[in-house]
Amino acid sequence: MLFLALWSGLLALTAQGVAQDYGTSPPVYPSPPTAGIGWDAAFAQAEAFVSNLTLEEKAQMVTGTTGPCVGNIGGIPRVGFEGICMQDGPLAIRQATYASVFSAGLTAAASWDRGLIFTRGLYMAAEFKGKGSHVALGPVVGPLGRSGYGGRGWEGFSPDPYLTGVAAEQTIWGMQQAGVQTSLKHYIGNEQETQRNPDLSISNTTIEAVSSNIDDRTMHELYLWPFANGVRAGTASIMCSYNRLNGSYGCQNSKTLNGLLKTELGFQGYVVSDWQATHAGVDAINAGLDMDMPGPVGGSQNASFFGGNVTQAVNNGTLNQDRVDDMVRRIMTPYFHLKQNEYPPIDGYEPTLNSRYPPYQYPFTLGASNVDVRDNHAQSIRELGAAGTVLLKNTNNTLPLKAPRTIGVFGNDAGDVVDGLYFSGAPFQQPQGYEYGTLPVAGGSGTGRLSYLVTPLDAIKARAARDGSLVRYILNNTLTTQPGALRTIAPVPEVCFVFLKSWASEGSDRVSLEANWNSTAVVNAVAATCKNTIVITHSAGLNVMPWANNPNVTAILAAHLPGQESGNSIVDVLYGVVNPSGKLPYTIALNESDYRFADITNSTELQQTEDPNAWQSNFTEALLIDYRHFDYYNQSVLYEFGFGLSYTTFDMSTLDIEPAVPSLEISPLPDAVPIVPGGNPTLWQVLYTVNITVTNTGDVAGASVPQVYLALPQIANSVPTPKNVLRGFDKITLQPGQSQTVNFPLTRRDLSYWDVNMQEWVIASGTVGVNVGFSSRDIRLTDQFVVVQEG
Structure with missing residues (x-):
C-alpha cells in the first residue's frame, strides 16, 4: 500500500530492497459511502430502515454485544429487527451440535474443482441458516500462505492468488445462494500468528502487533488479488485483521479500508473487526471500520470503543452522523438482499456454548435446541475429501x-x-x-x-x-x-x-x-x-x-x-x-530450509524487546512466494505446485490462442469507467481465449486438471515478475480414449501488472508466453502472443 505519489524516489527496487523503505500507510479520507451497487432494492430497504432509527439505535447496530452467538448485533423490537447472529467459521458452525464438519479450505483447493467448492459452500450455508446464523465467518483468503509455517494457512486455500480467488468466489456464491452472509477474511497481510496482537507482558509496555510491510505492486498482484474476487462475487462483509499493515492497524488503516477496499475495489458491504482487533473508536470509524466485534472490551459489557462512544462523538461533533448512517446501510443492505428479515430462529442450545455474559443486554429469538442440520451432506464431504x-x-x-x-x-x-x-x-x-x-x-x-x-x-x-x-x-x-x-x-x-x-x-x-x-x-x-x-x-x-x-x-x-x-x-x-485427481495447491520442496525466503518473524531478540514498534515483517520476497520463488531461482523441488498423479494417463494437444476482441480495441485501461464491486469492470473483460484438447490415454476413467501459466514481461525498476503465474485451470472427467476441448478465458487483469507510477493496472509491452500443462513444471504446450496497445 505504499504509493509512489509519496515515494517517488524509491524505484530502483529489487525484491530484497523494497520493503525496508516502508514505514507508513498513506491516509485516505473520507470513508466512501455505499451506493448498494448490485443490491438496489435491498439498499432502498436499508435506507428506509436507517431513517427510522434513533442515534442510540444506530450505535447499537454497529456494536457487538453479548448474546447466543460468537458475534451478536442486538435486536430492536420497535422496528421489527431481531438482531444478527455471527458464527465461526470457514468449515463448520464451530461449536454447534448436530452439524457437519466439512473439509478444510486447503482440501477444497487441492481438489481444483469449482463445482465441489461451490457445493461445499452451499451445503455449509444451509447448516448455518438452519441454526439461525445470519453470517458465516469465512471464507479465508488471508493468510494467503506466504509462509508454510503459518498456523492458519489450512483455513484458506493456496499461496497462489489466482487459485485462492477462484475458490473464494465459488464459496461465496454457494453460501450466499443459500441465504447466508459471508465474511471474507482476514484483511490484509495477516500472514503469521506470532505477535498478531499487541503484547502487554513486557515491562508494562505495549509491544505493538507485527507490522506486515508490503510494497504496492505486491499488495495488488498477490494479497489483494483474491479479495477482489470476493468483492466481485458479492461478499456481504470483509473482516479486517489483527496485524498492522505498513505501520497502521488493519482495522483502522484508511489506505487499505477506504482506499483499496471501498474505493478501488468498490466494496459495497460492511467491514467488521476481527474479535478484539479494534483499537480506537472515531479514528477506526473514519478509517473505514463499520462494525466492532465482539463489542465489549476487557470482559465488560459497558466498555466498548463503539457503543456509547459513537453517540457521544456524533453529539459533540467529532463524528459525522452521515458516516454512522452509512455504516448501518452497509450492514443492512446485504441483510435485506439475502432476505434475512425472514429467517430461522437461533438454535436454543447455542447460548450454553457461546455466551460469556448471560443474561443478554438485548433480546434474541431462540428456537428449538439441538436442531439437526446435517441433512445428506456427508456424501458430499466424502467426495470432496477424496477429490482433495x-x-x-x-x-x-x-x-x-x-x-x-x-x-x-x-x-x-x-x-x-x-x-x-x-x-x-x-x-x-x-x-x-x-x-x-x-x-x-x-x-x-x-x-x-x-x-x-x-x-x-x-x-x-x-x-x-x-x-x-x-x-x-x-x-x-x-x-x-x-x-x-x-x-x-x-x-x-x-x-x-x-x-x-x-x-x-x-x-x-x-x-x-x-x-x-x-x-x-x-x-x-x-x-x-x-x-x-x-x-x-x-x-x-x-x-x-x-x-x-x-x-x-x-x-x-x-x-x-x-x-x-x-x-x-x-x-x-x-x-x-x-480415481485420484487432486493436485498440490502448494510446492513440496526438497528441504525445509528451502522455504526460508519467507520466514515467520519471530526471533529471540524480538520476544524480549521493549521497543513498542520492533515487530516489523518486511515482505522482501515480494511476488516470489511458493512456486514463483522456486521457478524464478531455478530451484529443484520434490513435488511442484499443481502436481498430482492419477490411475490413468492424460495428454494434451492443439493449443490455440484466440483474441476475444480486435487488437485495436485493447487500449489503456479507461479511468472514467464507474467502479463496481470488484473494481474497474474493464479489468474483467476477456481479451483472449486459450483452447486446448485433453485426452485420456489410459484405460480407466479419470479427471484431469489442465493448467494455464503465463510468462509476463519483466518490468523495469520494479520488483521481479515471476517467471510463470497461474491464470487458468479446469477439471474435466474423461472416459478412456475420450478427448475434450477446454477453453480458458484470459481477462485484462490476468494480463496486467500494477504500475506504481500510474497507480493503475497496465498491460506491459512485449511478449506474453503461454504455457499449458498438468502442473507448473509439467508443461506440454507453449505459445506466445503480443498484446497490441494504442498509444
Missing part, C-alpha cells in the same frame, strides 16, 4: 489396491481420537497437538465440533472385511520406532499403511514442516520391514518428506484435512473407487 487427496508417488502401480491378504496399519493418525471430538483446549498451544487419533481438521476458531468421525483404521477394517483381508496395526509412534516392535505383526503384511499428521492452530505458528510425532522415524521403521509401504499424510499445511525416495515407500498421498468422512475418503482412493 493428492497422489504423489505410485511406484509400479502399487495403487489401487486389489484385495491384499494382509494389511498393516501404523501411525498415531490412523485410529480414533481419545481426547474428544472437539479440538480445543491446551493442545492449541502445543506444536504437535493431540497425540492419538486421526486429524480431520486442525484447531482454533476454524475448527468444528464433530458429531462423528470415520477414521482411516475403521474404514480399512470395513473394506478388509469385504475382501477377507487380515488387518494388523500399531498406532503408538514411540512403540513403532523401537527395535523389534514390528515383529509382533505376523505375517509381514503385503501392504503397510503409515498415517502421519501435522497439527496447526490459530494463535501459534508451526515449528516444523515435517509431519509431527517423530514421523520420519516411523516411516523408516515400517519401510525397513515392509517393502510395500504407503504413506498418507493428514496435514494442516505442506510437509517436507525426507523419506519420499525410500525405495520401500511405494506410494504417497497427501490427504490434507478431509473432515468427518476422513476414513471413507481415503479408502475410496486407496481401492480405486475414486
